[in-house]
Amino acid sequence: MDNSVLLVSPSPHVRAKHTTRSIMLDVIIALCPALVASVIIFGWRAALVTAFCVALCVFFEWAFEKICKRDVTVGDLSAIVTGLLLSFNLPVGIPLWQAAIGCLVAIVIVKQLFGGIGCNFANPAITARIVMLISFAGSMSDFAAKNDATSSATPLSGGEMPSVLDLFLGNHGGSLGETCALALLLGGIYLIVRRVITWYTPVVFVATVFVFTFLLGENPVEHVLTGGLLLGAIFMATDYSTTPSTKWGKVIFGLGCGIITVLIRVFGNYPEGVSFAILFMNILTPLISMWTRKKAFGGVIKK
Amino acid sequence: MFRLSGVRLRHCKNTADCVPVRMGVPKKIVIPMSMHIGAPARPVVKAGDAVKVGQPIAENGGGLSSPIYSSVSGTVKKIDEIIAVTGAKITTVVIEPDGEQAVYEEIKPPVVTNREEFLSALSNSGIVGLGGAGFPTTVKLSADVSKIDTIVVNGAECEPYITSDTRTMIDDADAVADGLAMLMKYLEVDRVIVGIENNKPQCIASMKKATAHIQGIEVRSLPSLYPQGGEKVLVYHTLGRTIKEGQLPLDCGVIVINCTTVATISKYIKTGMPLVERCVTVDGSAIAEPKNVIVPIGTPVLELIEFCGGFKCQPRKILMGGPMMGISVPDLTMPVLKQNNAILAFDRKDATPPKETACIKCGKCMERCPLKLSPCDISAAYKKGDGASLEKLKVNLCMECGCCSFICPAKRNLVQTNKLAKVALREYQTKNARQKEGNK
CATH class of the missing domain: 1.20.58 (Methane Monooxygenase Hydroxylase; Chain G, domain 1)
Structure with missing residues (x-):
């Protein structure tokens, strides 16, 4: 037999089924309930904004990699996830040119300039949202629910607080994907069941906000169900590249996010603090990962 | 005690029910002088010498090493060199079998009454760790055993496909039990734990039955979590002891030994026939008739595969050992070694390595x-x-x-x-x- 057909490669010779692409696909599936909810709550423009952001994120990733003569990685679907998450952080009435700038910031500046997937230190969607919030303060805080055509503020910024049931179903003002707690929880459960994420960060994050606001005499249920808390805790604070990969690191990350969120919401000038909290903890991530690294089994520290 | 981590694999133990069959004498035998950890053995035969089954063809190379015996009767054609799968150049003894399989006259059961005689007999057995590592068994057992309180028998066989240990524990359970009795007697150890993954209930049952009459032997069912058979993992999961950096199992009072090695020890002490053949699992998507084969050491891989009906499709990758730690073989003339427990052949679909992409820091x-x-x-x-x-x-x-x-x-x-x-x-x-x- 001809030996030249025999392949020599390093072990192991079997691999697990999942790939970066299948993980990203799971995240996309998990975001679908929230997408459907956003269209029901905010109307068809929600779908338009989402489709626009997704298309632009994919385009920017493709174009940047083409220009830089890198391998094109749009096939890993991560740009679609970024596009979805960014659009979920925008109000329904956002002018599309502003959304386009957000996509550019997310994909080109935050992700690709730092080396592409896995190399960015900050969450692209979160950072882009913050850039937009500071640059386009007016249109970024012009929240409108479908049932009242006039502009209304997110309940956190002093608008009238809807009933808990409305909060849970998302029937109130806010960013596209953040209002429907039910849809976000469904997505979160799916990700945990599929082992894409673990419960540590989301549960610690939400629990910290709950306990901390309760201690400060606020209504903890309203704090958990409003603003971007669930969207941030389930989908953004669990991003692989920008959060710690160890179990205790995830716990510390969730705790830090929770404390900062409440500090900003209760004592700060901004009505919403989830994005800033996550971005701040993103920056601490390399340190947290280093502190919480497991001790090697049987390892002896030499003096 | 917490459990060490690992991965769940598709077991693919397709040959678990295949009773090992003995293959005929191959056309050519190539015996490498390095089939164990340590110094290569030194050939004691030269081209033209007639050899018989069980006749020494190489002596202990000094220190950590093992002697080697002819697996066939025939004529030594030449002392040659090959590039082993590890990339190292090693000396080989090439033998042309005569098909008679005449047994070497001096083969007789060794007289063993105490530890010294047991160890000196073993040093002439050519037995090395048969689970894959190939550590010379005599060296392992000769260490200061006064600190040893437990022997852990490795019957985990956590690699997919491989069933040669499985068959040993089913077909040769009594030999394993006898071997354990010998080890307990001569090394003065009164506790043995046989660790078997729970995907092999037949092995657990047959080992329990075979060892029931010996006080101090416990057969332990372990979760099927790769790499359960890793030495450190096995010792931790059976005894809760941690083998620290720079330590051997001995330092934790443990000897870890593979179940097939134990069976081979007892067969050697009973018959005096050194290690000249072993059971190899031949399987994989490119093999026509997967089976367990008792094969003379030094048989070319190609002849072994031909015995199993040859390839049913174009093979793309041939492995010595399991899919997790096995080495891919570049050349089908490579011989089967003492420590080879499997030869696996995969078609293009199973063999092509996936494309590497960027780390996403998933942890x-x-x-x-x-x-x-x-x-x-x-x-x-x-x-x-x-x-x-x-x-x-x-x-x-x-x-x-x-x-x-x-x-x-x-x-x-x-x-x-x-x-x-x-x-x-x-x-x-x-x-x-x-x-x-x-x-x-």
């Missing part, structure tokens, strides 16, 4: 590493040439089980990087030591 490699290492950090430190970090990350502890590469969604060859990083770390440490010497 799955750290989560699944049984020894709690951080393969992705090791890989980053290795690429930077950062010896100090490699030292802190304890890459030297890596047992190369492959869980990290297996689980990685980006399909990165993490365990391969670990192997390279281990070499880089040793170089770094030697350089440091030399610099320290210089400063003095």
